[in-house]
Amino acid sequence: GDSVTQMEGPVTLSEEAFLTINCTYTATGYPSLFWYVQYPGEGLQLLLKATKADDKGSNKGFEATYRKETTSFHLEKGSVQVSDSAVYFCALDNFNKFYFGSGTKLNVKP
Amino acid sequence: NAGVTQTPKFQVLKTGQSMTLQCAQDMNHEYMSWYRQDPGMGLRLIHYSVGAGITDQGEVPNGYNVSRSTTEDFPLRLLSAAPSQTSVYFCASSYSMGGQGYGYTFGSGTRLTVV
Numbered sequence A: 001g002d003s004v005t006q007m008e009g010p011v012t013l014s015e016e017a018f019l020t021i022n023c024t025y026t027a028t029g030y031p032s033l034f035w036y037v038q039y040p041g042e043g044l045q046l047l048l049k050a051t052k053a054d055d056k057g058s059n060k061g062f063e064a065t066y067r068k069e070t071t072s073f074h075l076e077k078g079s080v081q082v083s084d085s086a087v088y089f090c091a092l093d094n095f096n097k098f099y100f101g102s103g104t105k106l107n108v109k110p
Numbered sequence B: 001n002a003g004v005t006q007t008p009k010f011q012v013l014k015t016g017q018s019m020t021l022q023c024a025q026d027m028n029h030e031y032m033s034w035y036r037q038d039p040g041m042g043l044r045l046i047h048y049s050v051g052a053g054i055t056d057q058g059e060v061p062n063g064y065n066v067s068r069s070t071t072e073d074f075p076l077r078l079l080s081a082a083p084s085q086t087s088v089y090f091c092a093s094s095y096s097m098g099g100q101g102y103g104y105t106f107g108s109g110t111r112l113t114v115v
Helices: none
Strands: A003-006 A011-014 A019-021 A023-026 A032-038 A044-050 A056-059 A062-065 A075-077 A086-093 A098-100 A104-109 B004-007 B010-013 B019-025 B031-037 B043-051 B054-057 B064-066 B076-078 B087-094 B110-114
Touching (some): A003 A098, A011 A019, A023 A032, A023 A086, A032 A056, A032 A062, B010 B019, B019 B087, B043 B064
Parallel strands (some): A011 A104, B010 B110
Antiparallel strands (some): A019 A075, A032 A044, A062 A075, A086 A098, A086 A104, B004 B019, B019 B076, B031 B043, B031 B087, B043 B054, B064 B076
């Protein structure tokens, strides 16, 4: 069945460091891919998305490219801030079912 | 403000009690779902609905019931609460599903403790 695998955390970085959170997926057909962010005590918020191969989603300095050949959708940011500290979820949508990864906690230290 | 509203935000139940978690959206979304979030396990789908009058089971449906009598509301019922149902519950909605990239809008969650 369909599934999403993302790197385990926590990931701890210093402010202004480069961020990569790996995400790979298994799916039949052509799913849409998403990154969601969850701040402490809150629900999940859509961060970015891509709906077809080679699409790049971007928002708030974060980027991810839909790579069908490697079934990946890695999240990147060139310079993280303390305010980026949160849990990040990779997800896919494949016709009536939405699958989430287990989440990666990011801690950014000043 | 438009969005997904969940009530209550916090709840403590005794084992064996029943209760209903409320979820309402005002975006005219067809697709609604309930997830539970447990430490280290991400989000797991409990039940979902593709429209009024239509519901289906997700990954972990046991111990939960749902109904969808209107487009706006999708309540989750715990029939006889157990400590294993201690979790954070999220309701989410979407315009539609089908690989079109609409994504979910999430509520702020209900933190449930069963003692």
